[in-house]
Structures are given as C-alpha cells and as structure tokens.
Amino acid sequence: METYKGKVRLVIKNYPYKYRDYSHMAAEAGLAAGDQGRYWEMHDLLLKNSPRLDRDSLIRYAKELGLDTRAFTASLDTMKHAAVIERDKKLAVDMDLYNTPTFFINGRKVIGNRSYEYLKKIVDEELKNAKK
Amino acid sequence: MRKNSISVLLPVILVLVSCGVVFAGRLEPFAGVPVQVKNPQTPEKAELGKQLFFDRRLSGDGTMSCATCHMPELAFTDGQDISLSYPTTKNWRNSPTLINVAFQKYLFHDGRAKTLEEQALFPMMSAFEMNKNLDYLEEQLRQVPEYVEVFRKVFRGEITRGRVAMALAAFERTLVSVNSPLDRFLRGDRKALSDEARRGLEVFEGKGRCADCHYGVNLSDDKFHALHVPENQALLNDPRVTATMRFVAKVYHYRDYRNLKEDPGRYLITKKKQDWKAFRTPALRDISRTAPYMHNGVFAALDEVIDFFDNGGGPGNKALKPLGLTADEKKALKTFMEEALAGEEIRITYPAVP
DSSP states (O other): OOTTTTTOOOOOOOOOOTTOTTHHHHHHHHHHHHHTTOHHHHHHHHHHHTTOOSHHHHHHHHHHTTOOHHHHHHHHHHTTTHHHHHHHHHHHHHTTOOSSSEEEETTEEEESOOOHHHHHHHHHHHHHHHHO | OHHHHHHHHHHHHHHHHHHTTSOOOOBOOOOOOOOOSSSOOOHHHHHHHHHHHTOGGGSTTSOOOHHHHSBGGGTTBOSOSSOOOSTTOOOOSOOOOOTTGGGOSSBSTTOOBSSHHHHTHHHHHOTTTTOOOHHHHHHHHTTOHHHHHHHHHHHSSOOOHHHHHHHHHHHHTTOOOOSOHHHHHHTTOTTSSOHHHHHHHHHHHTTTOGGGTSOBTTTOOSOEEOOOOOOOHHHHTOHHHHHHHHHHHHHTTOTTGGGOOSOOBTHHHHOOGGGTTBEEOOOOTTGGGSOSBSTTOOBOSHHHHHHHHHTTSSTTOSSOOOOOOOHHHHHHHHHIIIIITOOOOOOOOOOOOO
C-alpha cells in the first residue's frame, strides 16, 4: 500500500471459515481492534498466532497492542459486529467464493496466498489499463 | 523373405547409429487423444465430468472442487509454487497442469497412478487436498436427481465412485493442446516458427539435450529422473508441510517416516534406490502458461529452469551434466518453449452444477 499510495484502495471483507471454532470470534477481534484504530495490527497478530485464537488469547493480543481491553472484551462477548461479518459472508456466498484469501484486483480474481511480486504484477497491469 | 527382413532392419540400425551416444527423441505433432477401451469417450460423459470437476461437493467441507487447484484461467494449474490445500492444512507439491494429461502414462509427480480414472479419486480422499469420504460422496450425489438421471444415461447405472472418476477422466481427456506453432512446423509449415524459435529448437534437440527426455507428442519420456532440484525454502520449516510429507510417507509404508525431512519422490512408490528424489518428466506443451516449475514450484520462471539444466542440475545428481549454453542459445531455447509450444487457448464454458 505504501508503494501505491494514492493509487490503490484496499477493501477487506471477513470470511471466517465455517468449521473453525474461533474463526468468527477472531473476525470480531479484528473489527473490535478496528474500533480503536488498530485493525491491521490485530490482523497481523491473528495470522501470526493462528490457530491460537480462543477468547483468552484474543484478549491477550489486545493487551499486547495496548487496547482498551474492557471495550474489546465486551465486543467479543456480544459479537458486536456480527451483522457486518454475516453480511460479508453472504456476499462471498453470493459471489460463489469459498477460498480464503481471495483477492479481486479491479475485478481480476486471484485465489490463495500470493507473493508480493505476483500481486504487484497484476496491480501494475491494472494501473496501466486504468490510465488508458 | 530373408532379404525383406534385412531391408526392414537396416534403416532402424542406421537411425540408432546416427543418434550416437546422445539419445534425442523425436518430437511429434498432435494427432489425437489416446483411445480408452475401458472408458469409451462420449460427449455426454465428458460434460458430466465437467460438472463434477467444478462441483464443490467433491470436497469434505464444500469449499473446493477440482478447479480450485486446476483453474482454467491459469492453464489448469493454480499458479502457486505449492498447490492450494484443504483449509488448515498445507500441500507439499506443485499443482501440475491438466493440459494433455490424457497422454501421460503416469500421473502425479511420483507417478503413483497409471490412469486418469485411478488418479481422480486420490485428491478427493487426500486429507490435505479435498478430504472427502468417498462412501459419503456416493450417497450425497445419489441425492441429486439431476446427477442420478445423467449417470443413468451415461453409464446405464447408478452413481459410484468409479463412475465419478470415469466421468472426470473423460472431461480431462478433452483438455488438449492443439495447433501450436510446433505442430504446424512438424507438419511441414516451415514458417510456423520464428527464426529464433527455430534456433531454439536446434538447441532443444542438440546441445541443450532437452529432447533426451522431452520428446513425442507431449514432450515427455514418461520416466522418472533424480535431478536434485533445490528444496523450496518456504516448505522446510513449516510443520504443516512436514505433517503432510510424513502422512504420505506413512501411507506408502516408508519405514522411517517420522524422521523424513525431504520429499523422497518416486522412491515412496517403488522403494528402489535409483528412484530416491526422482520425479516424472513433465510434459512441456503450453509450458509458458504453467509457472512456477518443478515438483515443488521452486523456479518461478523458465530462465531459472534453463539455468538449472545448463548448470547440470542439482548437486550430486547423476542424470545431468553442465551444458555450457551461451546467452543467445538460452534465449533461443526460451523463445522456442514460449512460442512454439503454445497451443490454442482451451476455452471452458462453466457448467451449471446441479
């Protein structure tokens, strides 16, 4: 994103895996951290520590990030952002998407973890097309 | 009678002598897909196979179909160094293209299956691929009226795992690379290749020794060679990959599977010493569209593959020797592979999955 400052907009959608015990709570943890302006930091911690994503671990990650853990825990316990998560899941199903991560770069679908170079090539091509 | 025998034998002997020490196989144009006696090809069966190919019911959690790792848009690969895998697991090998898979005598990088019908069930059952219980799959598909009807029409019988595999195989036999510049060139159109691609072909058949193993219609000898391809560093310290590797080794009765640290290749199947780290010679049709390369996807581009062979393969291998190609020769070789081997794009109309 730093390389393409002002040229690329990143939109992220939640798609917790349906057969994982803590995946929905982990999605909530990301959004709850986002309420305190620390979405990406939490996002990185979740990926780094997966599959240790139980409630106590999530609260520990919030502490690591210096978040207001009372507000964070309340979000987890009430699933404050459940409607957003469910909306995102429905969008994925409507679009016939079942794999994470799935990227859409100006409509070009890319499934699975990809290297920076792989994504950069597509972004560069799309930016070139956009200029035409 | 005797005279006739000699006149037939003589050209054969002359051809063998002219090859000398180097055995360079002959490249052949596409002339049709091998016929399957036990699974006759019909358009209806191939269409059913296409539906199944895109059906996520074939995976345990309903998130994966065959097309997940063999995407039509990516020349029936997934474009990854290591193939996509069942959620929460990790694969250990590259997803090979399905283009011209009908020609292969062995399937998988280690050749563990000899027919597409046999092959098709492996990924479905595999814990780190589609993770599907086949008894359950049969019952699940039998609950889909459209499938029940089509299977009855196509096979004159009910849905079985064997027939699922036969239909998938029939679809896969439609994925062929046709009318490439090489095909046209081999049929006599001398203008089908650019000058550089023709120079590349000379390197391919001569100094580059590629045609020692890459020959025939599919540019493969269908054999296994231990080239000692470098390890993919991304895999070495990933416990999920280690679990996958040892799981496969255990399934194939590799005695010391719990200490296994590298991919044994064909050895897992044959237990023959010469097959240690040997992998199937890949077909080369449409090669420019199927990166990354090698069984572990360790080379991102054809240049890296050419350099690997030019350097005589990996340390300690006995199959290859340094080639001493010049920069121009390498460039021509790459041009040949990119231009000459690219067949017409295979266009797939996505089926309506019932």
